[in-house]
Amino acid sequence: MFKFERHDANTFWKIFRKYNSLLDQASETNDLRPLNGGWDRLPVELIAKIFHEMSAEEIARLSGVCHMFRTIIRRSTAFSYKIECHIADVTDGNSQLHNLEERRAKLQRWRAAWKSVRQHWATGPTTTVDTTGNIIFASDGRLLIQQCADTQDVILLRLPSESRGIQAETWRLPHFQFDVDIFCHDSAQDLLIIAEQIDIETADMHILSNRTGLSHTSASTPVIRVKNQDSVDLENADGCIFGTYFALVLRDEDGLGLWGNNLRIYNWKTGELIKSLDGKLIWSIAALDTQHILAPALLPMCEQPCLAIVDCLRGGDDMPLAAEVMEESILAMQLPPLCYPTTYRKVTIWSSPGGITLRNDVPFSPSPSSLLLVLHLEIGLPEDNPDDWDENACPSQERTFIIPVSAFITRLDAIKADQNQFQHHKDEEKAYPRPMTILPWALWGQDARLLPETSVVQGLCGSRVLVSERAGSEENEVIAVYDFSTLASLLEDAAALCKNPNGLSVLSAAPLLRIVTDLTIADGEEPLFYEDGVCIFPANPWDPLKVYSL
Structure with a gap:
């Protein structure tokens, strides 16, 4: 280049x-x-x-x-x-x-x-969808899955887009004979993973087609059995799909990640367990691409937590089933340094749902290279507070950053290119593991966008983030879209951007465009962001779902 x-x-x-x-x-x-x-x-x-x-x-x-x-x-x-x-x-x-x-x-x-x-959207919702009452929903930015908590029925809705020519479509899956827990799905791969609780230590992950509800044709093992000697609590579990891999986070009973959580990565096509990692801070994870996972980790050589990148293809076949995150990481990126005695009480990350696997039935899709990641930090005194510090002198704080996934991938590629100068063979990987590189915040934090404290992230899809903002003493919240597109698109609209009275400055040099939607959400309503618009779930579960599409 x-x-x-x-x-x-x-x-x-x-x-x-x-x-x-x-x-x-x-x-x-x-x-x-x-x-x-x-x-x-x-x-x-x-x-x-x-x-x-x-x-x-x-x-x-x-x-x-x-x-x-x-x-x-x-x-x-x-x-x-x-x-x-x-x-x-x-x-x-x-x-x-x-x-x-x-x-x-x-x-x-x-x-x-x-x-x-x-x-x-000034004239109202593009369409409305009848709901089934008490529902639990999940979406990958393209497909909305509704699960009725009373009847265990599963209804799927393909979210519409007038500009891309995608028609809304609804279908129902066959009735299941067990209590259904919609775990995660990827509509681009026609993949739906449903969890079934067997006992306190065991759960089955059913690999299904989201079109038919039958076993997925690409899965040689249609059911993956997950066992944990402590417990498998599906209510405190989380997961994501990235390519051929399926990641599962088993949290401890209190759900705070204080005593250690477990991250398991499976190949959903073969049912093989690829990695099993322990870590006190693994409360949540984020997929970067079809090969790499980002997880919070506490490393012995660092005073503050880091974001560790785990390579699913790295390591031998005889990997121990209880390895530490640091043993399987090739790159760790430090979080912003804090002054003593404050510390990070909780580190939460999540990335755009879906988007890693491209669809083949649409004219175009958001690029995987444009995906974003949310980093939410809860800062305060340690839980034990051994020195009896005054909490009023060190009040708790929360900070939310928006980070492009490319910020991690480009640095990871540079680290791998540097390490590839040395000979590393697969059979020698265990005896001579690749060193882990620790990157200080000062060398990568410039790519992070710090959101105002009045903004709450409600969802992200592609290069856009949906936030809710409460203006003054108003009861309702206004939702806006932050567009973190490439600089070229912002330069194209530079004149309009400079004259925009609704422009909002951010605490970063990174560019963005704030799009005011004039949509408000009342108490009890919940917005859902997808590739082509916004869905508003009503406070009354029997009211219809409002879909604002483009």
Whole structure:
């Protein structure tokens, strides 16, 4: 990849000379020689970087070259669509179901709809859905699953999108003969995992199809049995699906993570237990991609907790079943340092539900590289408080950060590239394990966005976060959307962003766009964020569900 200085006025000419030199080296009869100049084969990341790196003065100075790039982009519809996908942080979808012009038109309508939700939702909900009374719901940002707590019926709703051409669809699964606990699901893989409590020490995880309710065709072991010598408390358990892996967190009885929790990672297709890790701070986890899990950990060499990255492919086959998180981590990222005697009472993380696995039945999907992660910190005096510090002098505090998943992946790739300079063989991994790198907060905290204390995260999907904000003494809360899109999309709307009276500054240099929805939620109502809108669950369980789609 090219490397440029920020104020380098010769950026375009560097690319032009580099590209021409490559063409001169290629033979005229070489099949790899680009056709029509081959400019539409340039990486879209390079184009976005060019316009990001150059100031308005530099663009004016190099107007001739800018005009050349503009002409190239406009001549190629496919190249224009690739750049638009990169700016919108989406991945291209199924080209067999939707042609290029349709996908591009849908993307433009989708982006415009997100910018105008205030006007789009002013007339009320797009549609309403009847509920079944006392329900428990779960969503991966695409599919809503309703479980009736009284009858154990499971009803699924495909959430609609007018701009992407997704129609709402509802279906019911066959009645189950046991108490159903919807654990997690991934609609992109047609995967639904339902937990069944066998006894206090045992639970069965049923690997099912969310379309039929039958055993998933890709699962060689349709039921994964989970046993724990202490207890398997499904009410205090949590889990997530990332690719072929399924992570399960078994919390202790008090649910505070003070005496040790257990993280288990399974291959849901084979039923094999990949890892079993213990840690006092494993209250919650977050999937970074199809291979890596992020978990809070307390390391002996650090005074404060860290966020440890666990690689599911790392380690031998004879891995112990009770390893510490630090033994399986390749990178640990420190949390903000605190002054004595305050400490972190609780560290909670969660990432965008779904989104890691791409759908193949839509024109485009939010890119996995645009996913976000929420880091919620509860700060205060230690629970035991051995020195009898005055709690009034050290009041409890809560801080919420929004962090792009790419902040972890890029640093992890750099660490792996550095370690790969040494020879590490799988059979020698246990005897000579790779060292763990500890990254201080000062080296990665600049990528975190600290939300105002008046904002509460209600959900996140793709590069957007749904927050509720209470204005003054009003009883109802207003919900807004924070868009942490790529810088290129914000530069495109820089003038509108600067003139926006509803703009909100954040305690970070990272960019965002705050979208006011004018939607309010009353006490007892609960919002649900998904890829194409917001659902509002009523306070009265017998009232219909309101769906605000785009």
